[in-house]
Amino acid sequence: MAEKYTVAFQGELGAFSEEAILAYFGAEQAEPVPLPEFELVFEALESGQVDRAMIPIENSLFGSVHVNYDLLRAHAVSIIGELELRIRHHLLGLPGGRIEQIRHVYSHPQALGQCRTYLRTHLQHAEAIPAYDTAGAARMVAEMGDPAAAAIAGIRAAAKYGLEVLASGIESHPQNYTRFLVLARPEVTPPEGPPGTMKTSIVFALRENVPGALFKSLAVFALRDLDLYKIESRPLVGVPGSYLFYLDVAGSVHEEAVQRAMDHLAEVAAFVRVLGSYPRGRRVD
Numbered sequence: 001m002a003e004k005y006t007v008a009f010q011g012e013l014g015a016f017s018e019e020a021i022l023a024y025f026g027a028e029q030a031e032p033v034p035l036p037e038f039e040l041v042f043e044a045l046e047s048g049q050v051d052r053a054m055i056p057i058e059n060s061l062f063g064s065v066h067v068n069y070d071l072l073r074a075h076a077v078s079i080i081g082e083l084e085l086r087i088r089h090h091l092l093g094l095p096g097g098r099i100e101q102i103r104h105v106y107s108h109p110q111a112l113g114q115c116r117t118y119l120r121t122h123l124q125h126a127e128a129i130p131a132y133d134t135a136g137a138a139r140m141v142a143e144m145g146d147p148a149a150a151a152i153a154g155i156r157a158a159a160k161y162g163l164e165v166l167a168s169g170i171e172s173h174p175q176n177y178t179r180f181l182v183l184a185r186p187e188v189t190p191p192e193g194p195p196g197t198m199k200t201s202i203v204f205a206l207r208e209n210v211p212g213a214l215f216k217s218l219a220v221f222a223l224r225d226l227d228l229y230k231i232e233s234r235p236l237v238g239v240p241g242s243y244l245f246y247l248d249v250a251g252s253v254h255e256e257a258v259q260r261a262m263d264h265l266a267e268v269a270a271f272v273r274v275l276g277s278y279p280r281g282r283r284v285d
């Protein structure tokens with residue numbers, strides 16, 4: 001049998017991030033390694049303790065996981081793949097419990113955010129309490145043994161911790177997908193797909209006091225007909241009012257148009273780093 005990759009993720013077994021690992025690598029090829037914090041996930045990868053990491057980066061209802069943008073910039077890792085996973089949330093309680101009894105709902109802040117319409121309309125009488133991951137919230141509810149406590153988590157967590165589904169599909173819109181990034185150490189060569197199937201993620205900062213600097217930075221891509229998929233800005237720590245811009249652009253750094261755009265960007269920006277060039281991810285329903 002081929003050797004398995006050890007793949008770190010933030011959370012506990014039964015979390016959506018574990019599901020993303022199994023969907024991307026296949027159960028035979030990956031050994032998920034749960035860790036309590038994102039920082040520890042990046043450190044485990046950098047130090048060689050694990051082979052790969054899987055991190056959520058954005059959700060189609062609740063938006064970006066900002067902390068992971070900051071950690072991508074702070075650590076020597078690169079993006080080698082991505083995956084969009086359909087997220088279905090369920091309200092989980094003790095077997096035999098009823099929704100009217102629930103007074104406390106525990107879950108990951110992203111999951112609480114993705115279900116806020118349901119919480120507002122069906123659980124006005126309950127308090128939403130952030131937990132560090134969905135599966136951990138389910139385990140806690142099972143351990144507490146309190147019929148007034150519920151968790152929001154996936155179906156795998158329900159099965160794992162013996163909880164009952166009190167309401168299913170409670171996300172605010174059924175088109176609920178979380179995009180995950182697959183990370184490796186920088187020396188790992190990502191798979192290279194045919195032209196038209198690749199994507200490159202970069203981070204850059206603008207030169208100060210240059211009028212039109214952001215426009216000029218983005219023009220390097222438009223001039224070469226390169227599509228931009230996403231732009232995200234984060235504070236540049238230590239320089240209030242300045243930003244780091246994270247960009248996802250069509251194409252691979254091995255394609256000439258992208259190479260030329262990157263050279264051009266290096267001329268107009270204060271700093272540029274390629275975070276990874278990788279095949280565009282598939283959607284898993």
Ligand SMILES: O=C(O)C(=O)C[C@]1(C(=O)O)C=C[C@@H](O)C=C1
Nearest residue numbers: 015016017056108110133134178
């Ligand atoms: O708590 C989990 O199950 C996770 O894997 C984390 C996480 C996230 O951070 O976005 C992953 C997918 C869902 O969007 C909800 C939570």
